[in-house]
Amino acid sequence: MTIELSLYGPALAYAGQKQFDCGHAVINSFVHNSLKPQVKKSLSVAYVLTDSAHEDRFAGFYTIAQHMIDVSSLSTMQLGSLPRKIPCSRLVMLGVDKRYQGQQLGSRLLKHALVVTQSVAKQIGSFGMYLDADPLAVSFYQKLGFTLLVGDKTPESSPMFLPFSAIA
Numbered sequence: 112m113t114i115e116l117s118l119y120g121p122a123l124a125y126a127g128q129k130q131f132d133c134g135h136a137v138i139n140s141f142v143h144n145s146l147k148p149q150v151k152k153s154l155s156v157a158y159v160l161t162d163s164a165h166e167d168r169f170a171g172f173y174t175i176a177q178h179m180i181d182v183s184s185l186s187t188m189q190l191g192s193l194p195r196k197i198p199c200s201r202l203v204m205l206g207v208d209k210r211y212q213g214q215q216l217g218s219r220l221l222k223h224a225l226v227v228t229q230s231v232a233k234q235i236g237s238f239g240m241y242l243d244a245d246p247l248a249v250s251f252y253q254k255l256g257f258t259l260l261v262g263d264k265t266p267e268s269s270p271m272f273l274p275f276s277a278i279a
Protein backbone atom coordinates (compact mmCIF):
# COMPACT_ATOMS: atom_id res chain seq x y z
CA MET A 112 0.00 0.00 0.00
CA THR A 113 1.38 3.40 -1.01
CA ILE A 114 -0.21 6.31 0.74
CA GLU A 115 0.87 9.76 -0.33
CA LEU A 116 0.50 12.97 1.64
CA SER A 117 0.05 16.18 -0.33
CA LEU A 118 -1.49 19.63 -0.27
CA TYR A 119 -5.23 19.44 -1.04
CA GLY A 120 -6.17 21.15 -4.29
CA PRO A 121 -9.76 22.42 -4.27
CA ALA A 122 -9.81 22.44 -8.07
CA LEU A 123 -8.90 18.73 -8.22
CA ALA A 124 -11.29 15.76 -8.08
CA TYR A 125 -10.46 13.16 -5.43
CA ALA A 126 -11.77 9.62 -5.86
CA GLY A 127 -13.83 8.60 -2.83
CA GLN A 128 -14.04 12.05 -1.21
CA LYS A 129 -17.86 11.90 -1.23
CA GLN A 130 -17.75 8.41 0.32
CA PHE A 131 -15.17 9.28 3.00
CA ASP A 132 -16.11 7.63 6.30
CA CYS A 133 -13.96 8.05 9.42
CA GLY A 134 -16.79 7.07 11.76
CA HIS A 135 -17.44 10.66 12.89
CA ALA A 136 -20.59 12.18 11.34
CA VAL A 137 -19.55 15.85 11.60
CA ILE A 138 -16.13 15.22 10.06
CA ASN A 139 -17.62 13.03 7.30
CA SER A 140 -20.12 15.75 6.41
CA PHE A 141 -17.34 18.36 6.41
CA VAL A 142 -15.31 16.30 3.91
CA HIS A 143 -18.33 15.64 1.68
CA ASN A 144 -19.70 19.19 1.62
CA SER A 145 -17.46 21.87 3.12
CA LEU A 146 -13.80 20.97 2.59
CA LYS A 147 -13.58 22.16 -1.00
CA PRO A 148 -15.37 25.55 -0.54
CA GLN A 149 -13.55 26.25 2.70
CA VAL A 150 -10.11 25.73 1.18
CA LYS A 151 -11.14 27.63 -1.95
CA LYS A 152 -11.92 30.65 0.24
CA SER A 153 -8.58 30.27 2.11
CA LEU A 154 -10.39 29.81 5.42
CA SER A 155 -8.10 26.87 6.07
CA VAL A 156 -5.46 24.80 4.32
CA ALA A 157 -5.83 21.04 3.94
CA TYR A 158 -3.42 18.18 3.41
CA VAL A 159 -4.71 14.88 2.14
CA LEU A 160 -3.65 11.22 2.15
CA THR A 161 -4.31 9.40 -1.11
CA ASP A 162 -3.96 5.69 -1.84
CA SER A 163 -2.15 5.22 -5.14
CA ALA A 164 -3.02 1.50 -5.18
CA HIS A 165 -6.73 2.45 -5.39
CA GLU A 166 -7.09 5.26 -7.95
CA ASP A 167 -5.59 7.81 -5.53
CA ARG A 168 -8.56 7.31 -3.21
CA PHE A 169 -9.07 9.96 -0.52
CA ALA A 170 -7.93 8.13 2.65
CA GLY A 171 -7.46 10.88 5.24
CA PHE A 172 -6.90 14.58 5.75
CA TYR A 173 -6.36 17.45 8.13
CA THR A 174 -7.08 21.17 7.99
CA ILE A 175 -5.17 23.95 9.73
CA ALA A 176 -5.68 27.67 10.16
CA GLN A 177 -4.24 30.57 12.10
CA HIS A 178 -5.76 31.12 15.52
CA MET A 179 -5.52 33.21 18.68
CA ILE A 180 -6.12 32.08 22.26
CA ASP A 181 -6.27 33.96 25.55
CA VAL A 182 -3.30 33.34 27.84
CA SER A 183 -5.70 32.33 30.64
CA SER A 184 -6.50 29.13 28.75
CA LEU A 185 -2.83 28.08 29.13
CA SER A 186 -2.71 28.77 32.88
CA THR A 187 -2.39 25.09 33.86
CA MET A 188 0.71 24.63 31.67
CA GLN A 189 3.16 26.88 33.58
CA LEU A 190 4.79 28.39 30.51
CA GLY A 191 6.16 31.50 32.20
CA SER A 192 5.33 35.10 31.43
CA LEU A 193 3.30 35.52 28.24
CA PRO A 194 1.24 38.28 26.59
CA ARG A 195 -2.55 38.28 26.99
CA LYS A 196 -3.24 37.09 23.44
CA ILE A 197 -1.26 34.12 22.10
CA PRO A 198 -0.90 33.58 18.35
CA CYS A 199 -0.97 29.91 17.45
CA SER A 200 -1.95 27.44 14.74
CA ARG A 201 -5.19 25.48 15.04
CA LEU A 202 -5.72 21.94 13.86
CA VAL A 203 -9.34 22.28 12.82
CA MET A 204 -10.26 18.85 11.44
CA LEU A 205 -8.47 15.50 11.20
CA GLY A 206 -9.77 12.16 10.02
CA VAL A 207 -8.67 8.85 8.56
CA ASP A 208 -11.13 6.67 6.64
CA LYS A 209 -12.12 3.56 8.63
CA ARG A 210 -10.49 1.28 6.03
CA TYR A 211 -7.13 2.91 6.79
CA GLN A 212 -7.28 3.43 10.56
CA GLY A 213 -4.78 1.71 12.88
CA GLN A 214 -1.86 2.06 10.44
CA GLN A 215 -0.21 5.13 11.95
CA LEU A 216 -1.75 7.38 9.30
CA GLY A 217 -3.48 9.69 11.81
CA SER A 218 -0.17 10.03 13.56
CA ARG A 219 1.57 10.75 10.24
CA LEU A 220 -0.96 13.51 9.47
CA LEU A 221 -0.56 15.11 12.89
CA LYS A 222 3.25 15.02 12.75
CA HIS A 223 3.11 16.58 9.29
CA ALA A 224 0.82 19.34 10.59
CA LEU A 225 3.34 20.08 13.33
CA VAL A 226 6.24 20.28 10.85
CA VAL A 227 4.26 22.62 8.56
CA THR A 228 3.12 24.91 11.37
CA GLN A 229 6.53 25.03 13.06
CA SER A 230 8.05 26.08 9.78
CA VAL A 231 5.44 28.82 9.34
CA ALA A 232 6.01 29.92 12.96
CA LYS A 233 9.57 30.87 12.03
CA GLN A 234 8.20 33.31 9.47
CA ILE A 235 5.12 34.83 11.10
CA GLY A 236 5.23 33.91 14.81
CA SER A 237 3.13 31.16 16.37
CA PHE A 238 3.49 29.78 19.90
CA GLY A 239 2.15 26.27 19.37
CA MET A 240 -0.75 24.18 18.13
CA TYR A 241 -4.28 24.38 19.55
CA LEU A 242 -7.12 21.92 18.87
CA ASP A 243 -10.54 20.89 20.17
CA ALA A 244 -10.32 17.13 20.62
CA ASP A 245 -13.22 14.77 20.23
CA PRO A 246 -13.60 12.84 23.53
CA LEU A 247 -12.65 9.59 21.79
CA ALA A 248 -9.45 11.10 20.39
CA VAL A 249 -7.99 12.75 23.52
CA SER A 250 -5.50 9.95 24.21
CA PHE A 251 -4.49 9.88 20.53
CA TYR A 252 -3.37 13.52 20.87
CA GLN A 253 -1.78 12.96 24.29
CA LYS A 254 0.46 10.29 22.74
CA LEU A 255 1.86 13.01 20.49
CA GLY A 256 2.51 15.43 23.34
CA PHE A 257 -0.69 17.49 23.56
CA THR A 258 -1.95 18.57 27.01
CA LEU A 259 -5.58 19.02 28.02
CA LEU A 260 -6.16 22.69 28.88
CA VAL A 261 -9.14 22.36 31.21
CA GLY A 262 -9.39 18.66 31.98
CA ASP A 263 -11.39 16.09 30.08
CA LYS A 264 -14.71 17.66 29.04
CA THR A 265 -16.37 14.42 27.89
CA PRO A 266 -18.91 14.26 26.26
CA GLU A 267 -17.99 17.65 24.76
CA SER A 268 -14.80 18.33 22.84
CA SER A 269 -11.76 19.18 24.96
CA PRO A 270 -9.32 22.00 24.17
CA MET A 271 -5.69 20.82 23.93
CA PHE A 272 -2.38 22.54 23.27
CA LEU A 273 1.22 21.73 22.35
CA PRO A 274 3.77 24.56 22.62
CA PHE A 275 6.39 24.36 19.87
CA SER A 276 9.05 24.85 22.57
CA ALA A 277 8.16 21.35 23.85
CA ILE A 278 9.07 19.71 20.54
CA ALA A 279 12.68 18.59 20.31
Ligand SMILES: CC(C)(COP(=O)(O)OP(=O)(O)OC[C@H]1O[C@@H](n2cnc3c(N)ncnc32)[C@H](O)[C@@H]1OP(=O)(O)O)[C@@H](O)C(=O)NCCC(=O)NCCS
Nearest residue numbers: 133135206207212213214215216217218244245247250251
Ligand atom coordinates in the same frame (compact mmCIF):
# COMPACT_ATOMS: atom_id res chain seq x y z
C1 LIG B 1 -8.37 9.63 15.56
C2 LIG B 1 -7.89 9.07 14.20
C3 LIG B 1 -7.51 10.25 13.29
C4 LIG B 1 -6.67 8.19 14.45
O1 LIG B 1 -6.20 7.74 13.18
P1 LIG B 1 -5.42 6.35 13.02
O2 LIG B 1 -4.73 6.37 11.71
O3 LIG B 1 -6.33 5.22 13.29
O4 LIG B 1 -4.38 6.46 14.23
P2 LIG B 1 -2.89 5.87 14.28
O5 LIG B 1 -2.88 4.51 13.68
O6 LIG B 1 -1.94 6.86 13.72
O7 LIG B 1 -2.69 5.78 15.85
C5 LIG B 1 -1.57 6.32 16.51
C6 LIG B 1 -1.66 5.91 17.96
O8 LIG B 1 -2.83 6.44 18.57
C7 LIG B 1 -3.68 5.39 19.06
N1 LIG B 1 -5.06 5.77 18.74
C8 LIG B 1 -5.62 5.87 17.53
N2 LIG B 1 -6.90 6.28 17.63
C9 LIG B 1 -7.12 6.44 18.96
C10 LIG B 1 -8.25 6.85 19.70
N3 LIG B 1 -9.40 7.19 19.13
N4 LIG B 1 -8.12 6.90 21.06
C11 LIG B 1 -6.97 6.55 21.65
N5 LIG B 1 -5.85 6.17 20.99
C12 LIG B 1 -5.94 6.12 19.67
C13 LIG B 1 -3.26 4.14 18.32
O9 LIG B 1 -3.53 2.98 19.07
C14 LIG B 1 -1.78 4.38 18.12
O10 LIG B 1 -1.08 4.03 19.30
P3 LIG B 1 0.41 3.38 19.21
O11 LIG B 1 1.28 4.42 18.54
O12 LIG B 1 0.76 3.13 20.63
O13 LIG B 1 0.27 2.16 18.37
C15 LIG B 1 -8.98 8.19 13.54
O14 LIG B 1 -9.36 7.16 14.43
C16 LIG B 1 -10.21 8.95 13.11
O15 LIG B 1 -10.28 9.47 12.00
N6 LIG B 1 -11.24 8.99 13.99
C17 LIG B 1 -12.51 9.64 13.70
C18 LIG B 1 -12.36 11.14 13.55
C19 LIG B 1 -11.79 11.80 14.80
O16 LIG B 1 -12.12 11.47 15.94
N7 LIG B 1 -10.92 12.78 14.53
C20 LIG B 1 -10.32 13.59 15.58
C21 LIG B 1 -11.27 14.69 15.90
S1 LIG B 1 -10.59 15.79 17.09
